[in-house]
Amino acid sequence: MNWCDIGVNFTDKRLELEPVLARSFKSNVNQIIITGTSIPSSLKAVELASAYPKHLYSTAGVHPHHASEFSQETVKQLKQLANNSLVVAIGECGLDFNRNFSTPEQQVYAFEQQLQLACELQLPVFLHERDAFDTQIEILSKYQNNLVGGVAHCFTGNQHQMLQYLELGFYIGITGWVCDLKRGTDLRDAITSLPLERLLLETDAPYLRPKGLANNRKLDKGNNEPAYLPFIAQQVADLMQVDLTVLNQASLNNTQQLFGLAGIDN
Numbered sequence: 314m315n316w317c318d319i320g321v322n323f324t325d326k327r328l329e330l331e332p333v334l335a336r337s338f339k340s341n342v343n344q345i346i347i348t349g350t351s352i353p354s355s356l357k358a359v360e361l362a363s364a365y366p367k368h369l370y371s372t373a374g375v376h377p378h379h380a381s382e383f384s385q386e387t388v389k390q391l392k393q394l395a396n397n398s399l400v401v402a403i404g405e406c407g408l409d410f411n412r413n414f415s416t417p418e419q420q421v422y423a424f425e426q427q428l429q430l431a432c433e434l435q436l437p438v439f440l441h442e443r444d445a446f447d448t449q450i451e452i453l454s455k456y457q458n459n460l461v462g463g464v465a466h467c468f469t470g471n472q473h474q475m476l477q478y479l480e481l482g483f484y485i486g487i488t489g490w491v492c493d494l495k496r497g498t499d500l501r502d503a504i505t506s507l508p509l510e511r512l513l514l515e516t517d518a519p520y521l522r523p524k525g526l527a528n529n530r531k532l533d534k535g536n537n538e539p540a541y542l543p544f545i546a547q548q549v550a551d552l553m554q555v556d557l558t559v560l561n562q563a564s565l566n567n568t569q570q571l572f573g574l575a576g577i578d579n
Contacts, residue, residue, distance in 0.1 A: 314561050316546065317344040317568045318539040319486060320439075320466055320515035323361050323369075324354040327519040327536050330361060334368075336532070340540040344574060345369050348439070348466075348517075350376035350405050352390050362399040367575060372439045374404035380415035380423035388426055395434050401572040403431040404439030405466060408452075411444040420445075421452065428456045431463070437571050438463035440483070446470065450477050457481050462571055467517050471499040472506060479511055484571055486513045489523030489537065489545050491552065504552055509563040513571070514549070516542055523548070 318337070323330060324347065337345065347362055349355030349372045358371035373394040375383050394400055406427040408420050415423070431438045440463055442449045453460075464484040468475065475485055485507055490497045504512075519536035523545055550560040568574055 314341055314558065315344070315565065316340075316342045316514070316542050316561065317346070317565060317574065318342050318516050318518075318542045319346045319464065319513050319568060319572070320348050320488070321345050321518045321539050322350075322520065323347045324349075324357045325519055327534070328538070332532075333518075333538050333540075334365070336538060336540040338368075340543055342539045342542045343368060344568075345539055346401060346572065347371040348405050349373045349394075351379045351382065352387060355391070355394055359394060359397050359399055363397075366399070370399050370401045370572065370574060372402040372404050373400045374402075374406045374427055374439060375423050376405045376441060377407055377409040377420040377423065378412070378414040380419040383419065383423035383426065387423075388430060391427070391430055392434070395430075395436060400436075401574065402437045402439040402463070403427050403434070404463070405441045406438060407441035408445035408449045409441060409443040410448075417445075417448075421448070424449075424452060428452070428460070431461075432456060432459040435461050437461055440465050441467070446474055450481070453481055453483075464513050464571065467515065467521070469497070469500055470503070472503040475503045475507065479508070484511050484513045484567060486515045487545070487549055488515050488517045489521045489541065492523040492525050492545065492548050494524065501552055504549060505554075507553065509553070509555065509560065510567060512549070512560070512564055513567055514542055514546055514564045516545065
């Protein structure tokens with residue numbers, strides 16, 4: 314039973330590539346998309362992915378935290394990165410009005426520039442959103458007819474918000490947030506009505522280590538890892554009341570359809 318983790322931050326120094334990948338493969342998480350959040354991290358993501366073709370892919374984008382760095386030169390750099398066949402999406406891009414490391418105006422500019430690029434290149438978008446849902450949906454609606462799709466990465470919202478993403482044609486990325494019985498209540502309720510054909514699975518490692526995991530800190534140092542994706546998947550399968558094998562096949566089909574990933578054998 315193969316799995317694909319659509320969102321891992323392998324450019325984060327907390328994740329040591331070789332041992333983390335070994336544990337990932339041992340857990341049958343055989344394909345991973347590495348998240349790019351700036352030009353340097355996107356370059357690094359492509360470099361890492363190139364060492365493991367068919368197993369690793371990447372995104373190329375600028376996270377809203379880095380929107381103040383965005384310029385027309387950034388667009389050129391992202392376009393050049395996207396020429397690499399291992400780059401399967403534009404992003405992580407979107408809006409984050411929680412911390413405002415970049416101003417809302419800078420974030421909107423960077424977001425729209427990346428949406429326009431995704432439309433031009435016909436690549437899906439890898440979306441981030443925090444405390445900016447209404448504005449994000451309004452902007453996405455403007456580009457809906459020209460986008461080839463995308464995913465609401467690390468979705469933690471409620472059913473109403475989920476349905477709005479679905480209406481715009483997006484997939485929903487589910488992380489270990491769903492394992493948190495306190496903070497994840499809205500998400501746990503929402504995914505009971507999430508169509509299987511719109512589900513994607515991710516860890517967002519090294520962040521969001523799932524609640525309820527056995528203590529394995531000698532190996533993972535307290536970090537989340539792609540090896541824990543099957544644990545998340547079982548929680549999702551239980552909530553959606555489907556067999557794990559059904560959920561597995563649906564998530565793989567969805568991943569391949571959205572990102573164009575090749576199939577892989579055990």
